[in-house]
Amino acid sequence: MDVTTVALYMRLSREDETVIKNDFNVEKGMVKDESNSISNQRKLLLGFLKRKQEFADSSTVQYVDDGYSGTGFERPAFMEMMDGVKKGKIQCIIVKDFSRFGRDYIELGDYIEHIFPFMQVRFIAVNDGYDSAEYRGKTPDIDVPFRNLAYSLYSQDISDKIKSSLAVRRKKGMYVGSIPLYGYQRDGEGFLTPDEETKGIVQRIYREYLSGKGLAELARELNGEGIPSPKQHKINKGILHGEKEESFEGKTYFWLPTTLRQILRNETYTGVLLSGNYKSGPLGSGKRVLVPEEERVRIEDAHPAIIDKDTFREVQEKMHTKKRGEEKQFLLKGLVRCGECGRFMVKDKRLFRCGYQKFTEHRNVESIPEAELEGIVWKAVDIQLRQLEEKEAVFQREKELCEERCKKLLPEIKMKRIQAEKKREEIKQLYHQYRQGKMGKAEYLARKKWEGNLVEEMEAELAGLEAEEEGLRKGMGEIDADSASIVDWLGSRGDRRKLLQSLIERIDVYVGKVVEIKWKFRDRLLI
Template identity: 40%
Template sequence: MSKITAMYIRLSMEDEDVSLNQKEESNSVSSQRELLEAFIGNHSELKDTKVQEYCDDGFTGTKFERPGYMKLMEDVRADKISCIVVKDLSRLGRDYIEVGSLLEQILPLYQVRVIAVNDNYDSDNYDGSTGGMNVAFKNLIYMLYSRDLSNKVSSAMHTRILKGENISGQLRYGYVKDPNDKHKIIVDPEAAEVVKLIFELTAQGKSKTEVANYLNAQGIDTPSAYKKRKGSRNFFHAVEVKSLWSTSSIRDILNDEVYLGKLIWNKTKKRIGSNNTSSYVPKDEWM
């Protein structure tokens, strides 16, 4: 069985121009694809091979749990791939330790060639190594760039929060984005009636379990079922099951300060690195 030449493409928020709030065309999925296809077509040892694309659109390079990347590595371990072609090494990831391990240990083990077009990197040009300090330095620069850009994004978000703008893509049940202003949220009348009902039943002395049972008996959609019915793209259930109201879902709504007209940000901070660990922020630093 002939092996695959893999084109790996990745685009994420790290490629976003913070000031213009738009993604640079040079890093777009389509332009990456065109660049890689042109490169493969101009190299005789690659153009006659079977080419397969692996793509992660909207996934950060500081994490490696990306569907396209994981499928790529699955095929590497299955000995299906002979060469991986990327726009630059930052497409593989922005953690220089992880990318270094990938280039120095994992891919050589499976005899997989790696080409980073814009970095002028080809692992076949290095005998017994993968570029040494030159590649290590580039990977470090990519990670530092990611951290710097993360700080810029955080600063821009901080400014928007202080102006009272919404920055979250996931809105609480009962709210929707204003069609005339994507940074403003407004009440969703249909879902808001259910939220009001939950608070009214609780005020009458009913327990959370009783409230959940009542909503289920009335056939009222849960928040996830409601979003799916409304055509939300952010619905992640792979299996078709009827969702039911539960004690915890009622508790979450009753305890959420958003229903008091408050939006709270900066409760946690995430450290960029191999584990992307989160830590809680002191309450006096919340916004």
């Protein structure tokens, strides 16, 4: 086989990383299972290529999936490599062993025995001593499928052990999340301990909220002081990898009221460890399953508290009281948006303002008084309701015309069907007359063609009539649905909020108090 491009595929899953970390030997300064690291896989594969003279003139391309499980094949580098295979750019794939390619032994076997042979791609697993070129035209040794099965069982075993280990750590009060929450850091044993750099910010948030300061005002203060938001703090410390976040004003530090609300509602700050809300679904499914509340882990005094329980309880009571007060729904709730950024506008006293305007410098859209906006909206609604009343009368007349036309169509359709069937029977009789010698072949063929053309014309007319009837009935169904909607809308006049919610999709407010209303009407209802 003339190999032109060789793909070196390497993979390291989170499970393998966990094995490496858990087997670390501090005294010897060694880690077990180091051969699974990406760097060692690369070294092994490149060494293999160097020893094989047949690959001397081949070009190589490397594909790496770092941190992806082998139980599934939805991996970015793997899919990119297979795309190259499909396009004929790759003629050979080399991996350290079968498990690096995948741990699902059924799908792995399908690749080895069907897909790669069909695509004429050579597959080599170095440590397993497998080379598909040696099995061309025959079935691989029985050792191959059994080894694949062993890898699959091994993957399940690792998954079970990790779950068991995490459950034990949770019950001991250890934090098993990937990143500690804002205000804490993880010590060498895995327990949460206060982060001296950020715990004061958390305490300030609780203190100022209880003093009466609103979340938007507090968010604006934190942003103005240049205090990194929780996510930005983690990026700055290298705990979280990623690009620095910037707001639409070009700021690096960006607090939101939702961020503050999450901090104020998190009981972990009182020393309680809450975990196990979700569990992983079947191996390789990638799904998370919600755990019943009685089965979740709750450990009191698992770590030092940043917020005392009385303060936390007082905050929850205040938030609950405020939420109940906010439940008084105003007419335009959930409908008004900033026309510039698309975010919801909030009602602040008797004004609507962009939700981001209050705690950033976003002031493209000025505030609009609630009474003024309601006046604009109700004027438009009144116009729509009057026109909908007129539309309802039009719909009723349209339905009457459709019903009248249907009544005329049904006899026509029935007559056309009878005529077409009669013509088809006449064509059959022509054949019998020809077979009995009552007419010659030329006359038979000519009359058959003539009568056949007449049947086709009748069937075309019949199809047209049936299509017209079906269209009329469909139209009447739409008229009934539209009429029902109009009746429902007109009947909601007594409940003004229900009327607005049923008629209006959104209200956009632009610079200069320009208001645009988007209605929920279907196309045929647009006024």
